[in-house]
Amino acid sequence: MRLWDKGGATDADILAYTARDDHRLDQALLPYDILASKAHVRGLCRVGALEPVERDRIVEALDKLAADVDAGRFVIPDDCEDGHTAIEAVLVRELGDTGKRVHLGRSRNDQVLVATRLLLRDAVTDLADRCASGARAFVALAAAHEDTVLPGYTHLQRAVPQTLAHWALAFAEGFADAGRALLSARDLADKCPLGAAAGYGVNLPLDREGVAHELGFLQVDVNPLYSQTSRGHVEVLALTAVWSAMALARRLAWDLSLFSTSEFGFVTLPDAFTTGSSIMPNKRNPDVVELMRAACSVVQGALAELMSIVSLPSGYHRDLQLTKAPTLRALAEARATLSLVPKLAANLRFDEGRMAKAVTRDLLATDTAVELARAGLPFRDAYKRVAADLGSADEPAGGAALASVRARTSLGGSGNLGADRIEARVAELEEAVSRTARSAMSRGV
Numbered sequence: 146m147r148l149w150d151k152g153g154a155t156d157a158d159i160l161a162y163t164a165r166d167d168h169r170l171d172q173a174l175l176p177y178d179i180l181a182s183k184a185h186v187r188g189l190c191r192v193g194a195l196e197p198v199e200r201d202r203i204v205e206a207l208d209k210l211a212a213d214v215d216a217g218r219f220v221i222p223d224d225c226e227d228g229h230t231a232i233e234a235v236l237v238r239e240l241g242d243t244g245k246r247v248h249l250g251r252s253r254n255d256q257v258l259v260a261t262r263l264l265l266r267d268a269v270t271d272l273a274d275r276c277a278s279g280a281r282a283f284v285a286l287a288a289a290h291e292d293t294v295l296p297g298y299t300h301l302q303r304a305v306p307q308t309l310a311h312w313a314l315a316f317a318e319g320f321a322d323a324g325r326a327l328l329s330a331r332d333l334a335d336k337c338p339l340g341a342a343a344g345y346g347v348n349l350p351l352d353r354e355g356v357a358h359e360l361g362f363l364q365v366d367v368n369p370l371y372s373q374t375s376r377g378h379v380e381v382l383a384l385t386a387v388w389s390a391m392a393l394a395r396r397l398a399w400d401l402s403l404f405s406t407s408e409f410g411f412v413t414l415p416d417a418f419t420t421g422s423s424i425m426p427n428k429r430n431p432d433v434v435e436l437m438r439a440a441c442s443v444v445q446g447a448l449a450e451l452m453s454i455v456s457l458p459s460g461y462h463r464d465l466q467l468t469k470a471p472t473l474r475a476l477a478e479a480r481a482t483l484s485l486v487p488k489l490a491a492n493l494r495f496d497e498g499r500m501a502k503a504v505t506r507d508l509l510a511t512d513t514a515v516e517l518a519r520a521g522l523p524f525r526d527a528y529k530r531v532a533a534d535l536g537s538a539d540e541p542a543g544g545a546a547l548a549s550v551r552a553r554t555s556l557g558g559s560g561n562l563g564a565d566r567i568e569a570r571v572a573e574l575e576e577a578v579s580r581t582a583r584s585a586m587s588r589g590v
């Protein structure tokens with residue numbers, strides 16, 4: 146089924162090549178496409194391009210379709226070119242000629258743009274919420290481990306003592322920032338493209354502002370050509386923010402896969418996060434954190450795909466259809482990965498003895514150099530003096546390790562974590578997420 150069918154000859158292979166798996170991908174966009182279609186017909190009615198009785202019948206049929214989609218009763222048929230075709234086919238089947246009126250003043254190009262932006266708004270807010278939960282879990286982990294020492298590493302070599310709280314708060318602050326980046330990306334997607342049509346507007350006095358308002362958009366895209374060419378670009382901005390959250394999850398996964406080896410022995414992963422080996426009965430493998438690490442590559446790959454596709458001249462091009470799969474793939478991957486973070490953080494079992502033993506006396510060298518310099522010796526001379534007489538790299542520092550971390554009293558250090566400040570940022574993010582969700586609802590979405 147094709148909206149543009151004018152009765153000419155068609156070739157099944159070519160149709161399959163152009164439609165690809167749109168009918169499957171568009172299923173995710175369908176609720177948003179229906180929502181935007183309702184706003185569109187109401188807008189048409191306000192400018193006298195549709196009779197109130199036609200508007201009401203179309204809106205009613207769209208509501209019924211939305212309920213069917215929601216309940217899993219409506220799946221886009223394989224023979225529909227895309228979701229837009231499926232919606233119009235249902236309306237024509239239910240309402241005859243009235244159904245055919247829905248496409249006045251719009252193109253599938255602004256139709257897919259608006260559905261994508263509505264989906265992105267929700268998906269990105271949801272991911273910001275997941276970042277907030279991850280950040281919260283690390284704030285809680287930090288609160289339980291202010292005096293738990295372990296080595297801080299550079300180049301994967303033991304460097305100076307830190308506390309587990311210090312390590313955990315790095316992730317708390319990171320996830321709070323990633324959440325903010327996601328909400329900024331949401332703001333950039335929060336502009337209504339409807340009325341741009343094929344990129345050049347239409348010869349109707351469309352109520353673009355009213356339609357945007359009904360859909361809860363903050364703004365309207367003004368220039369139709371810019372609006373069209375933003376397809377894929379808005380997705381790039383969103384996935385860039387998604388990437389920042391996923392890169393942090395990747396770092397977490399890296400740390401945990403190292404810290405859980407027998408060689409480090411710092412942490413035991415929750416049972417549910419490990420799997421067995423089919424051949425080696427002794428193995429418990431950290432497959433989940435390894436997949437969390439690779440999940441970032443899925444997003445990064447999707448981003449590369451999008452950036453490459455949007456390299457086009459002005460106007461709509463069918464290339465843009467291929468922005469959908471990477472976008473949806475990346476969002477699904479991020480959702481699955483980020484939702485595991487709080488559960489993972491809350492169920493890690495740390496071996497405090499092993500971590501303390503790894504803080505050996507040589508790790509106090511920097512502290513000693515700073516102390517000597519503070520007492521008057523030029524730092525470079527202090528550095529050399531300490532280098533000539535390093536503490537043992539085998540003997541644990543014992544109580545001196547705790548003294549060392551407590552002495553790191555400038556803001557953010559292990560002795561002055563600034564946990565309250567980081568927690569305040571997490572609370573700010575939580576508040577922004579719920580404000581965002583509320584404001585969308587209060588505008589009737």
Ligand code: ARG
Pocket residue numbers: 167227253254257461463465466469
């Ligand atoms: N399924 C198409 C897409 O995702 C809809 C737009 C088709 N527009 C066109 N002018 N052929 O891009």
